[in-house]
Amino acid sequence: MVVDESISTALNRIAENQEEMNDILRKILGHYNSVVPVMKRNADRVEESQTDNRSALDKMYETVFNN
Numbered sequence: 001m002v003v004d005e006s007i008s009t010a011l012n013r014i015a016e017n018q019e020e021m022n023d024i025l026r027k028i029l030g031h032y033n034s035v036v037p038v039m040k041r042n043a044d045r046v047e048e049s050q051t052d053n054r055s056a057l058d059k060m061y062e063t064v065f066n067n
Contacts, residue, residue, distance in 0.1 A: 052059070 054062075
C-alpha cells in the first residue's frame with residue numbers, strides 16, 4: 001500500500017508535535033512538584049500558628065529543651 005506523501009508528512013508533524021507537548025508537560029510537572037510541597041508546608045505552618053495560642057517564648061523553650 002502506497003501512502004500519500006502529504007499524509008506521511010502530516011503524520012510526522014503530529015508525532016513531532018506530540019513529542020513537544022510531552023516535553024512541555026514534563027516541565028510543568030517538574031515545576032508543580034517543586035512548588036506545591038512548599039506551598040502546602042507554608043499553609044500548614046500558617047494553620048498551625050493560628051491554632052497555637054502559646055507565646056513566642058513558650059515556643060522557643062520547647063525547641064531548646066526538646067532537642
